[in-house]
Amino acid sequence: MQKNKIRIGIVGGTGYTGVELLRLLAIHPHAELACITSRGEAGQRVSDMFPSLRGYVDLPFSDPAQADLKSCDVVFFATPNGIAMQQARELLDAGVRVIDLAADFRIKDVQTWEKWYGMTHACPDLVAEAVYGLPEVNRAAIAGARLIANPGCYPTAVQLGFLPLIKAGVVDTGSLIADTKSGVSGAGRKAEIPTLFAEAGDNFKAYGVAGHRHLPEIRQGLGLMNGNPVGLTFVPHLTPLIRGIHATLYARMARDVDLQQLFEQHYVSERFVDVLPSGAHPETRSVRGSNQCRIAVHRPQGGDTVVVLSVIDNLVKGAAGQAVQNMNIMFGFAETTGLEVVPLLP
Amino acid sequence: MQKNKIRIGIVGGTGYTGVELLRLLAIHPHAELACITSRGEAGQRVSDMFPSLRGYVDLPFSDPAQADLKSCDVVFFATPNGIAMQQARELLDAGVRVIDLAADFRIKDVQTWEKWYGMTHACPDLVAEAVYGLPEVNRAAIAGARLIANPGCYPTAVQLGFLPLIKAGVVDTGSLIADTKSGVSGAGRKAEIPTLFAEAGDNFKAYGVAGHRHLPEIRQGLGLMNGNPVGLTFVPHLTPLIRGIHATLYARMARDVDLQQLFEQHYVSERFVDVLPSGAHPETRSVRGSNQCRIAVHRPQGGDTVVVLSVIDNLVKGAAGQAVQNMNIMFGFAETTGLEVVPLLP
Amino acid sequence: MQKNKIRIGIVGGTGYTGVELLRLLAIHPHAELACITSRGEAGQRVSDMFPSLRGYVDLPFSDPAQADLKSCDVVFFATPNGIAMQQARELLDAGVRVIDLAADFRIKDVQTWEKWYGMTHACPDLVAEAVYGLPEVNRAAIAGARLIANPGCYPTAVQLGFLPLIKAGVVDTGSLIADTKSGVSGAGRKAEIPTLFAEAGDNFKAYGVAGHRHLPEIRQGLGLMNGNPVGLTFVPHLTPLIRGIHATLYARMARDVDLQQLFEQHYVSERFVDVLPSGAHPETRSVRGSNQCRIAVHRPQGGDTVVVLSVIDNLVKGAAGQAVQNMNIMFGFAETTGLEVVPLLP
Amino acid sequence: MQKNKIRIGIVGGTGYTGVELLRLLAIHPHAELACITSRGEAGQRVSDMFPSLRGYVDLPFSDPAQADLKSCDVVFFATPNGIAMQQARELLDAGVRVIDLAADFRIKDVQTWEKWYGMTHACPDLVAEAVYGLPEVNRAAIAGARLIANPGCYPTAVQLGFLPLIKAGVVDTGSLIADTKSGVSGAGRKAEIPTLFAEAGDNFKAYGVAGHRHLPEIRQGLGLMNGNPVGLTFVPHLTPLIRGIHATLYARMARDVDLQQLFEQHYVSERFVDVLPSGAHPETRSVRGSNQCRIAVHRPQGGDTVVVLSVIDNLVKGAAGQAVQNMNIMFGFAETTGLEVVPLLP
Numbered sequence A, B, C, D: 001m002q003k004n005k006i007r008i009g010i011v012g013g014t015g016y017t018g019v020e021l022l023r024l025l026a027i028h029p030h031a032e033l034a035c036i037t038s039r040g041e042a043g044q045r046v047s048d049m050f051p052s053l054r055g056y057v058d059l060p061f062s063d064p065a066q067a068d069l070k071s072c073d074v075v076f077f078a079t080p081n082g083i084a085m086q087q088a089r090e091l092l093d094a095g096v097r098v099i100d101l102a103a104d105f106r107i108k109d110v111q112t113w114e115k116w117y118g119m120t121h122a123c124p125d126l127v128a129e130a131v132y133g134l135p136e137v138n139r140a141a142i143a144g145a146r147l148i149a150n151p152g153c154y155p156t157a158v159q160l161g162f163l164p165l166i167k168a169g170v171v172d173t174g175s176l177i178a179d180t181k182s183g184v185s186g187a188g189r190k191a192e193i194p195t196l197f198a199e200a201g202d203n204f205k206a207y208g209v210a211g212h213r214h215l216p217e218i219r220q221g222l223g224l225m226n227g228n229p230v231g232l233t234f235v236p237h238l239t240p241l242i243r244g245i246h247a248t249l250y251a252r253m254a255r256d257v258d259l260q261q262l263f264e265q266h267y268v269s270e271r272f273v274d275v276l277p278s279g280a281h282p283e284t285r286s287v288r289g290s291n292q293c294r295i296a297v298h299r300p301q302g303g304d305t306v307v308v309l310s311v312i313d314n315l316v317k318g319a320a321g322q323a324v325q326n327m328n329i330m331f332g333f334a335e336t337t338g339l340e341v342v343p344l345l346p
Helices: A016-025 A084-093 A110-117 A124-129 A135-143 A153-167 A214-226 A259-266 A316-330 B016-025 B084-093 B110-117 B124-129 B135-143 B153-167 B214-226 B259-266 B316-330 C016-025 C084-093 C110-117 C124-129 C135-143 C153-167 C214-226 C259-266 C316-331 D016-025 D084-093 D110-117 D124-129 D135-143 D153-167 D214-226 D259-266 D316-330
Strands: A006-011 A031-037 A074-077 A097-100 A147-149 A176-182 A232-238 A245-252 A273-275 A293-298 A305-312 B006-011 B031-037 B074-077 B097-100 B147-149 B171-182 B232-238 B245-253 B273-275 B293-298 B305-312 C006-011 C031-037 C074-077 C097-100 C147-149 C171-182 C232-238 C245-253 C273-275 C293-298 C305-312 D006-011 D031-037 D074-077 D097-100 D147-149 D171-182 D232-238 D245-253 D273-275 D293-298 D305-312
Touching: A006 A016, A016 A031, A016 A316, A074 A084, A074 A316, A084 A097, A084 A124, A097 A316, A110 A124, A110 A214, A135 A153, A135 A214, A135 A316, A147 A316, A153 A176, A153 A214, A153 A232, A153 A245, A153 A259, A153 A293, A153 A305, A153 A316, A176 C171, A176 C245, A214 A232, A232 C245, A232 C305, A245 C171, A245 C232, A259 A273, A259 A293, A305 A316, A305 C232, B006 B016, B016 B031, B016 B316, B074 B084, B074 B316, B084 B097, B084 B124, B097 B316, B110 B124, B110 B214, B135 B153, B135 B214, B135 B316, B147 B316, B153 B171, B153 B214, B153 B232, B153 B245, B153 B259, B153 B293, B153 B305, B153 B316, B171 B214, B171 D171, B171 D245, B214 B232, B232 D245, B232 D305, B245 D171, B245 D232, B259 B273, B259 B293, B305 B316, B305 D232, C006 C016, C016 C031, C016 C316, C074 C084, C074 C316, C084 C097, C084 C124, C097 C316, C110 C124, C110 C214, C135 C153, C135 C214, C135 C316, C147 C316, C153 C171, C153 C214, C153 C232, C153 C245, C153 C259, C153 C293, C153 C305, C153 C316, C171 C214, C214 C232, C259 C273, C259 C293, C305 C316, D006 D016, D016 D031, D016 D316, D074 D084, D074 D316, D084 D097, D084 D124, D097 D316, D110 D124, D110 D214, D135 D153, D135 D214, D135 D316, D147 D316, D153 D171, D153 D214, D153 D232, D153 D245, D153 D259, D153 D293, D153 D305, D153 D316, D171 D214, D214 D232, D259 D273, D259 D293, D305 D316
Parallel strands: A006 A031, A006 A074, A074 A097, A097 A147, A176 A232, A273 A293, B006 B031, B006 B074, B074 B097, B097 B147, B171 B232, B273 B293, C006 C031, C006 C074, C074 C097, C097 C147, C171 C232, C273 C293, D006 D031, D006 D074, D074 D097, D097 D147, D171 D232, D273 D293
Antiparallel strands: A176 A245, A245 A305, A293 A305, B171 B245, B245 B305, B293 B305, C171 C245, C245 C305, C293 C305, D171 D245, D245 D305, D293 D305
């Protein structure tokens, strides 16, 4: 049975996904912000650190050691990788639902996870239980889940772009290419030189071409859609914008099909995936601040290469917004509750 | 008596203030978008031009000549200067309220207006009737107005910053300085070379030092607060951000006073003016997308110069948001209706 | 025999390639700027329009109709497409060398050119004579040329990236992919809405996926390298930086080879192509303001897809710098003369 | 007597002023880069950290403890505050000239310095000896100096803007205002959250209004020009550009004068100060990458407030370029040697 208000805890409220959760939950009609933790900022008012929240969030940060997270209905982990796996079991045992915005529960193969993330997993059994929180793929399982692995930003944009092609079996899944571009907020609110304004501004570069942590996550997702492993080349780039991911996806057609119709039909019932008219080029700003994914599909010069363009706001559909969408599904709220934010353009 | 839904017309929906009105009104619970005109784009769907509005605004642009604006309860003019004055009388005569986001009705002295705007005014009598729509100064008059002159962006930031000082009579009003910085959207969605990305990006400059149209508007407003003309030096600058105005205001103290207390008390009841704690420096991004004005007041080294820092989003509190705030007041809605947008940070 | 100073004319000096030519030629030891034309700005001093040139360029713009271009040794056309083809013959007949920075002479198949550029070509015979000015491919022909077709920006970055692979015959040339990203200056100094700061800033998008004018130019160049037509998917994107192109190139390996060694050996003698160490990711800012192309080659996870990253400054190696490089070759100057500009970082 | 090549050491080559020194000195005809130190990066090639220098700088970073700085003719300190004062004496005793780009020797009153910089000064006697390296004020003293205190970036822009007014005695020096805006590179290449792209991008704010370290430096300089202390309000702002400072200066006229003529005459012989024509607004990009300061002077509406607009590139005329200019003067080279860099626009 549905409560009108659920008590919400956020572990790690000082990063970009944390403040984005606060932006969305502050005006969510069924959300009661009970607790926001930060080891470094305990005692400080959240709105002193983020003045954008003045008038909306009155809480101070709590010391994680003293926070009463167990009295919450749901706890979001907006923490670095490796934190949620330490604390999830205790919360789940106390009947609290957990949504991890980091990567602790995303990869089902624990060995693969340990290789890419460079640590030993604290609770492999919970990995098995966790539901990968991509509603457009796993909605039913999310509704019944105790523990959600919220997808990464690149994986969200890439999987939603390839999904109709792979499900319909119309492309060669042995040589997929995902050329992806991310705004700088994707790197988090961490003091590091490469993401300084004077480094990342007026500059464009690829990174992680030899291997990026989102590669196994995307491969796993596409493989599940496909029923078989896929071949994928994944090249991420850093682009001088604050928010936004643009995925440009390439696949070889295996059989002829009306691509526009395929995409439109696949997503006809999805509120947060918007298939643009034929010939369109989605802009990242058209989803800025919103939970929308916008997609266009092209077949240049009528050749055998299909090009999919997929954009999201990495902090919303690629993180906090999708987490709230998952929360809505888990607690039986309308899926769009609190997510009716018109994108900010310009 | 208050209607639940009012019919709204927008003249000139293709500029930045137009699309910003649409962003806000699309989710305003008492707004029914009846008509959006554009001479150049008649017939095109609004959301084809602004895909951010897909799913929120289904209307096409109407031809201004055929639009049934007289059946609206209120019409917003998001047009270049000189348009609203041509059409306002007919609408007012039909019982429609008018809110002009351009400058046609802002300057009470028609000769001054004609000098700065380079045209003959079409309806000086309506200038006399129009209410200057700065709610923090004119709330009561706005409530009863038929015709609102919505303030300019710089004038909003500057007047709200100087207001407590002038009303309290604590500064020398003969030599005020307003050093103001605006994001590029302030120049509008017009094809012009100086506001190209490759011109305005990674660049900073002053402009209009010899005289800017907002100077007489600010002088008029400050003079009314003061009961006497003021001396003002106004220097606008263009800064490479999309949205945001930062006004840095300087005045000489005429008598000693607790400035922090003065500002806090002056604005204690104002929902959209937020006085920051002593020592703070408001950032433009802390109001991005919202109708908030944030202000801090300083007295460096305890000297006799007071420095006020005032930030707004030029498209919201400096244009469309303030227009909606005025509409709310005129129609008896709660002043914050439809304006509870948490700023987008980062 | 080499002159110490050559007289230089520039037709169309008010665009970005024009001002960039001036930046480079102003300090070129063998260049004497004789004449810079502009229909719209005739009489105005060049440095009044571009204050960055104050102290370096003292000329006014000349009226094209009155300019004594025939007394020049070389004339650069930094004009829109379709201008150079009207004036080239007369200059060539007068013994003047011509370097066209636009596209008039780039495509050997005149029908193809006419289809993509939407006009009838004025002098197909000169197309046949023109030498495509990519020195790393055509150096000898450039040395003897009267008329140079200076390559486009995307074509330069893409061709230099694919060249070693195609020449060595190590990739499947039937399904090449070029995912390219350009700074906004690539669109020129034209008053257009899509390149406004408030449109292109904090935004990322693809464009021209259905077909871009640089596609036939790249196809022609790669086909010539290959000795046979190639299959190419070309997707350009607009990214919020002022200068810079980043090409991410994908090809299927046809036979095994040491890619790093292949690239290093291919470009060992090229001063303006810099092959980075294995594993590197070139940044656009590492070539900002310079005539350098920097390239890295990857084979992610040891698979059969090769990924080449190629960056240039679109206004230098992608336009004005390459034009000066061509001029140096044509007149027997050291190829690097006037091009020893250390990139501006940050 | 002048050497053709001087041996140059740079202490602290990994920050923005360090890499900027390298950019300029790499092509300086009289400079031989002998040694570049970095504690953290010893052994790494400089051009691996800064690929923009590939082909121009072949040195590795040296360990400061082992670097043979005493064999240099001049050593630049591009270090944090407090380093140069530890090492200057030993170098000076060995006959090496020292140019400190940090603040150790800028403030003559050691107590004031210690208060603002929060440390005890290691060599007050050298403070007394040091020459403040603003050539437009101190050229003769610089020529004979062993130890140069290279000015701060804000102080350079502000002092050059006020200098003609103060020297001519035409303004009230009791209430000067300097409203200054800086690009983000002014904060240095340090891993700190407030200068991240996602924090400083698309954002504008004041900072340090209560007191900034450049305040006493500017006050000292203006006081020396004036022959008496001045009253100064100094408000710095952070603006989203990489390089550039824009100072907007306000002063009350004390007596009437032709301001344009005053400025033009004052700077008639200065190669690196460019007084723009009457009515102009200098842009920061018009000096990007160059050692130029461009200035315009206004008297809005003919009132009694003079407004001076002064722009520099903070890393060049505000740091490394001015340091090279000082070096040129000290060693008898032409003052512009190695500094003939045309600004990069766009």
